[in-house]
Amino acid sequence: xxxxxxxxxxxxxxxxxxxxxxxxxxxxxxxxxxxxxxxxxxxxxxxxxxxxxxxxxxxxxxxxxxxxxxxxxxxxxxxxxxxxxxxxxxxxxxxxxxxxxxxxxxxxxxxxxxxxxxxxxxxxxxxxxxxxxxxxxxxxxxxxxxxxxxxxxxxxxxxxxxxxxxxxxxxxxxxxxxxxxxxxxxxxxxxxxxxxxxxxxxxxxxxxxxxxxxxxxxxxxxxxxxxxxxxxxxxxxxxxxxxxxxxxxxxxxxxxxxxxxxxxxxxxxxxxxxxxxxxxxxxxxxxxxxxxxxxxxxxxxxxxxxxxxxxxxxxxxxxxxxxxxxxxxxxxxxxxxxxxxxxxxxxxxxxxxxxxxxxxxxxxxxxxxxxxxxxxxxxxxxxxxxxxxxxxxxxxxxxxxxxxxxxxxxxxxxxxxxxxxxxxxxxxxxxxxxxxxxxxxxxxxxxxxxxxxxxxxxxxxxxxxxxxxxxxxxxxxxxxxxxxxxxxxxxxxxxxxxxxxxxxxxxxxxxxxxxxxxxxxxxxxxxxxxxxxxxxxxxxxxxxxxxxxxxxxxxxxxxxxxxxxxxxxxxxxxxxxxxxxxxxxxxxxxxxxxxxxxxxxxxxxxxxxxxxxxxxxxxxxxxxxxxxxxxxxxxxxxxxxxxxxxxxxxxxxxxxxxxxxxxxxxxxxxxxxxxxxxxxxxxxxxxxxxxx
Ligand SMILES: Cc1ncc(C[n+]2csc(CCOP(=O)(O)OP(=O)(O)O)c2C)c(N)n1
Numbered sequence: 001x002x003x004x005x006x007x008x009x010x011x012x013x014x015x016x017x018x019x020x021x022x023x024x025x026x027x028x029x030x031x032x033x034x035x036x037x038x039x040x041x042x043x044x045x046x047x048x049x050x051x052x053x054x055x056x057x058x059x060x061x062x063x064x065x066x067x068x069x070x071x072x073x074x075x076x077x078x079x080x081x082x083x084x085x086x087x088x089x090x091x092x093x094x095x096x097x098x099x100x101x102x103x104x105x106x107x108x109x110x111x112x113x114x115x116x117x118x119x120x121x122x123x124x125x126x127x128x129x130x131x132x133x134x135x136x137x138x139x140x141x142x143x144x145x146x147x148x149x150x151x152x153x154x155x156x157x158x159x160x161x162x163x164x165x166x167x168x169x170x171x172x173x174x175x176x177x178x179x180x181x182x183x184x185x186x187x188x189x190x191x192x193x194x195x196x197x198x199x200x201x202x203x204x205x206x207x208x209x210x211x212x213x214x215x216x217x218x219x220x221x222x223x224x225x226x227x228x229x230x231x232x233x234x235x236x237x238x239x240x241x242x243x244x245x246x247x248x249x250x251x252x253x254x255x256x257x258x259x260x261x262x263x264x265x266x267x268x269x270x271x272x273x274x275x276x277x278x279x280x281x282x283x284x285x286x287x288x289x290x291x292x293x294x295x296x297x298x299x300x301x302x303x304x305x306x307x308x309x310x311x312x313x314x315x316x317x318x319x320x321x322x323x324x325x326x327x328x329x330x331x332x333x334x335x336x337x338x339x340x341x342x343x344x345x346x347x348x349x350x351x352x353x354x355x356x357x358x359x360x361x362x363x364x365x366x367x368x369x370x371x372x373x374x375x376x377x378x379x380x381x382x383x384x385x386x387x388x389x390x391x392x393x394x395x396x397x398x399x400x401x402x403x404x405x406x407x408x409x410x411x412x413x414x415x416x417x418x419x420x421x422x423x424x425x426x427x428x429x430x431x432x433x434x435x436x437x438x439x440x441x442x443x444x445x446x447x448x449x450x451x452x453x454x455x456x457x458x459x460x461x462x463x464x465x466x467x468x469x470x471x472x473x474x475x476x477x478x479x480x481x482x483x484x485x486x487x488x489x490x491x492x493x494x495x496x497x498x499x500x501x502x503x504x505x506x507x508x509x510x511x512x513x514x515x516x517x518x519x520x521x522x523x524x525x526x527x528x529x530x531x532x533x534x535x536x537x538x539x540x541x542x543x544x545x546x547x548x549x550x551x552x553x554x555x556x557x558x559x560x561x562x563x564x565x566x567x568x569x570x571x572x573x574x575x576x577x578x579x580x581x582x583x584x585x586x587x588x589x590x591x592x593x594x595x596x597x598x599x600x601x602x603x604x605x606x607x608x609x610x611x612x613x614x615x616x617x618x619x620x621x622x623x624x625x626x627x628x629x630x631x632x633x634x635x636x637x638x639x640x641x642x643x644x645x646x647x648x649x650x651x652x653x654x655x656x657x658x659x660x661x662x663x664x665x666x667x668x669x670x671x672x673x674x675x676x677x678x679x680x681x682x683x684x685x686x687x688x689x690x691x692x
Contacts, residue, residue, distance in 0.1 A: 009296050010227055013048070014040045015283045016083065016297035018256065021075035022279065023290040024096040024103070025270045031097060031105070034266030035160065036076035037279075038191055038224065038251035045230045046156060046187075047080050048300050050238060054308040055085040058113045061337060061431075062315050063308075064153050065116045065132050069125025069169075070160035070189060071106040072268070077115065078103045083293070083301040086114040090291060109428070109456050117428055118456050121448055123166030126186070127418050128449075129157045130172045131425020131434075133181040133244070134400065134410075138380070139431050141405035143333055148322045150315075150333075154238070157186040161194045164207050168448070171418035173244075177215030178413075180402040182241040186216075191253040197264050211246040221249040256282045336378055336431050339515055345375040346509050352501035353535050358527035361580070362465040364501035365523050366391025368508045369435075373397070373408070376512070380426075381435035381461070382410025384419045384446075389525075390437030390465045412436065420446030420453075420462075427458040433512065437463035439471075440480040440522060443487060453518045454492035461511045462520040467497065468635040469670060470581060471525040475660025485639035487520050488608055496607040497522040498542070499549075499583030502534035503606055506542035510610065513543075524581050526663050531587065534604070541604065545611025546577070546622050549604040550587060552594035571624055572601035574685060577632040577644060579605050582672070586633050589677040596678075598685065601627075605644070631681050635672055650684055652677060 021036035036043075052064040068077045075096065081088045088102055095101035102112045106120030116132075119125035132155045139151040163169045176184055188207055192199050208218045217240050219233040230249070237245035254266025257279040271279060280287050323330030335342070350371045352364060373379055373394045380400070383390045393409055400407035412419035419436045426434040443450065443464050453460050469479040487495045494514055496507040504523065511519035533549050541547025551572060574593065578586035583604050590602040603622055605611065611619065623630075623644065630649035632641040638653035645651055654670060667673050682688060 009300070010044070012294055013297045013300045014044045015285055016293055017044060017076065017079045018283070019280065019285055020079035020082070020093060020291060020293070022271060022276055024075045024078065024093050026273075026276055027094060027290070028097040029270055031075055031270065032072045032268050033075065033271055034193070034253035034260070035070055035073035035189060035191070036079065037257065037261075037266070038253050038255045039073065039076055039158065039189055041224045041227055042158075042187060042230055042249055042251075043076055043080055045227060046234060047084065048304045049231070050234055051156065051304075052153065052308060052311050053084070053114075054312040055081075055114065055305055056309060057312060058086060060312050060315070062151055062153050063312075065129070065155045067116055067119065067125045067129045067132070067155065067157045068107060069119055069123070069129070069157055069163045071119030071121075071125065073158075073160070074103070074105065074107050077107050078112070081112070081114040083297060084114070085301065085305045088112060088114070094291065117425070118452050121452065122160070122162035123168035123172075124421055124449060124452055126157060126159050126163050126169045127172040127421020128425035128428065129155045129184060129186070130176045130181065130418065131422035132428060133176065133184040133425075134179070134422060135426045135429035135432055136183050137181065137405040138400070139429065142377070142431075143329055145322070145326060145329075148318060148325070150318065150322060153183070155184045157184070158189060159186055160189045161191070161199050161203060164188065164205065165203055168417040168421055170210075171415040172421060173211060173214050173216070175413065175415060175418050175422065176244045177211070179400070180215070180242060181244045184244040185237045186244065186246050188246055188248045189251055190248050191251045193253045193262065193264050193267065195264060195267055208246065208248045215243060217243045217245040219245065219247045221247060224249050224251040225255075258282060332377065339430065341512065342375055345372060345512075348372045348375040349505045349509055351535075352505060352530050354530045354532050356501065356530055358529050359501045360525055360527050361498050361500065361504045361523040362389070362391045362525060364504035365463060365508065365521060366393070367501075368505050370395055372508070372512075376433065378431065378433045379435070380408040380410065380432055381437070381463070382412055382419075383437035383463070384412045384416045384442070385414045386438055387411070389439070390463050392435065392437040392463055410436070416442050416445035417449070420449035423460045424449050424453045424456065424458050427453070427460045428456075433459060433461070435461035435463055437465065439466040439478060440464035440483050441466070441478050443483050443520070447486075450487075450493070450518065451490055454490045457492060457517045459515050460518040462518065463523065464520055465523045466525040467522045468524070468581060469654065469658030469666055470635060470663040470672075472663035472666065473660055476657040479658030480636065481654055481657060482637045482639070484522065484634070484636045488640055492517040494519045494607060494609045495522060496520070496542070496610070497580035498606050499578075499580055499604050500528045500530045500534050502530060502538045503542050503604070506538045507606060510543050510607070522580060526581065528581055529584050531584065542606055543610060544614050544618060545607040545609065546603050546605035548601055548622055549583065550590060550602045552591050552600065554594045554599045555597050557597065557599065570599065571627055572599045573627065573629060574598055574600045574681060575623060575627055575630040576600060576602045576681070577605050577623075577630060578602070579634050582633040582635055585672060585674065585677065588674045589681065592674055592678050593681055596682070598681070600681075608640070608644075629684055631677070631684055633677060635670070650680065652680055
């Protein structure tokens with residue numbers, strides 16, 4: 001039993017958290033004080049008594065993860081990180097939400113030490129946490145040995161009403177329940193208030209019952225200020241390992257603010273001078289100085305920090321013994337944490353050639369995955385119920401499911417949004433290299449986590465198949481038009497749309513070697529011929545984003561020597577730029593144009609982003625600035641191509657929705673035939689249409 005003196009200390013520390021958050025918001029004149037004021041007792045109990053962490057090493061691989069899915073309550077997290085002793089000094093709390101500070105409006109992973117994932121868009125933290133839980137289970141299966149529990153960390157999450165209202169939260173919770181992720185412990189900040197007012201305006205779910213139905217263990221705390229009840233609930237869910245747990249904690253938003261508590265006025269704006277003083281008086285807190293931290297709070301967190309340091313020291317010792325007992329696993333673990341890929345892994349990449357016959361790039365991708373999987377044990381992935389279409393399955397490997405945590409194949413179900421969010425959570429472990437597949441059209445369904453993966457610079461590989469109207473019969477509901485442009489518009493995203501199987505192998509290599517952010521592989525449903533030129537040039541050309549694929553000899557042209565023009569070949573008069581399935585079409589068109597005497601260069605351009613990263617000299621060599629007649633060919637919205645074709649160039653693209661028909665019937669009406677392209681190219685060159 002806590003003595004009354006203890007209770008007083010508890011209250012002092014809890015109020016320290018409360019008023020650090022309040023003062024941060026007040027000083028910034030911006031932010032959300034209400035949730036931190038309500039949640040402070042829970043945060044205190046969890047952080048000082050249960051969370052395993054070592055602020056001196058925020059990257060300790062076996063630390064518990066704390067995810068604030070309600071990212072708008074960032075002031076709470078910053079107060080906790082500061083008090084715990086992370087490298088987040090008081091001066092940073094005082095610069096909350098200011099340019100260049102370590103305390104941005106919403107928590108940003110990679111920016112502030114101790115922030116495990118970027119949150120703010122509601123529901124995402126919850127989705128990420130499911131991926132984190134998957135990653136832990138897989139890590140334990142891969143590395144733990146009898147007597148060597150290297151990975152036994154837990155994932156603690158705080159989510160708000162908004163997280164519970166968002167669809168991704170439901171998808172993720174449903175998946176976690178199905179997968180029986182007993183390492184996942186979620187606190188629901190049940191305060192009945194959201195931004196617009198009482199949740200009753202729009203939300204009548206019985207959240208605990210919903211989670212029970214998902215297969216979660218559910219605990220309830222009737223009053224967050226009852227620390228004994230909070231402690232009992234935490235202890236109960238801490239002991240639970242078979243199912244994910246939800247603790248529904250009744251809190252009062254803005255607790256202690258006489259006029260604003262229990263109203264949405266405590267949600268998104270500072271309390272104001274008068275109300276801050278009134279709240280401080282309510283708790284008997286000194287009005288001055290702001291940002292006051294009593295010695296008791298310093299001590300309470302110092303004790304937690306010391307406990308964490310001891311825990312990590314014991315773990316490091318365990319790791320040393322592990323490395324001696326299991327040198328191979330130890331070395332593998334070391335390389336993964338250092339971000340190194342196994343030596344020579346890429347030698348397993350399959351080599352394709354024209355003799356393999358026409359092949360869809362999704363099929364080539366499936367072959368690549370299966371060829372490299374044995375050499376890349378960190379590679380794991382799945383699809384949102386489209387594994388057979390996306391060709392994402394690693395054959396002969398288990399599915400990740402309850403009782404089979406070593407499985408490398410994920411079945412995310414028809415939950416693209418949760419898949420995207422979970423993939424980020426898996427990638428955050430740095431132990432796994434995850435990929436996830438769906439149709440390109442449904443990349444829209446998972447865009448929020450894809451955007452955040454870009455922001456966090458996470459290495460996730462998206463396998464987007466059925467990449468154009470030429471998927472055919474499924475029709476315009478399934479035919480992507482705007483998705484390529486939309487993915488390319490994301491800062492930090494690398495989009496690769498390979499032309500054939502050879503480029504697909506090179507694209508996978510580029511994706512696996514791209515440690516700086518996500519890669520979207522954009523692949524066809526339909527079979528594409530394999531070109532001899534890609535076989536020869538894609539391995540070196542694809543990583544550069546664009547390369548000269550062919551320059552067919554123009555009919556009637558004098559060779560350079562005959563013309564007495566020295567050894568350098570004359571510049572082309574026309575550039576054809578194409579990606580993916582349009583490369584073979586452009587190739588045929590280029591041959592026909594050459595037959596009509598046109599000096600044409602075909603550039604395969606699978607990735608704008610990779611190309612943009614090349615030095616100017618390379619870019620100018622591929623796309624000579626003086627060659628102004630350029631035609632880009634891509635079966636999608638033309639948005640963005642003008643950067644490469646310039647003012648005198650054109651884009652042969654699609655500016656309407658597709659149509660339901662076998663692919664072969666779509667080429668003609670949508671203009672994707674060699675005849676149409678030749679015609680347009682000749683027009684562009686001012687030679688009228690002499691269709692060949
Ligand atoms: C996807 C998304 N939509 C909208 C918002 C804007 N927003 C921030 S907090 C919030 C709702 C706040 O209610 P709740 O989740 O109950 O948090 P509390 O007010 O209890 O802190 C909204 C709509 C957001 N952050 N993310």
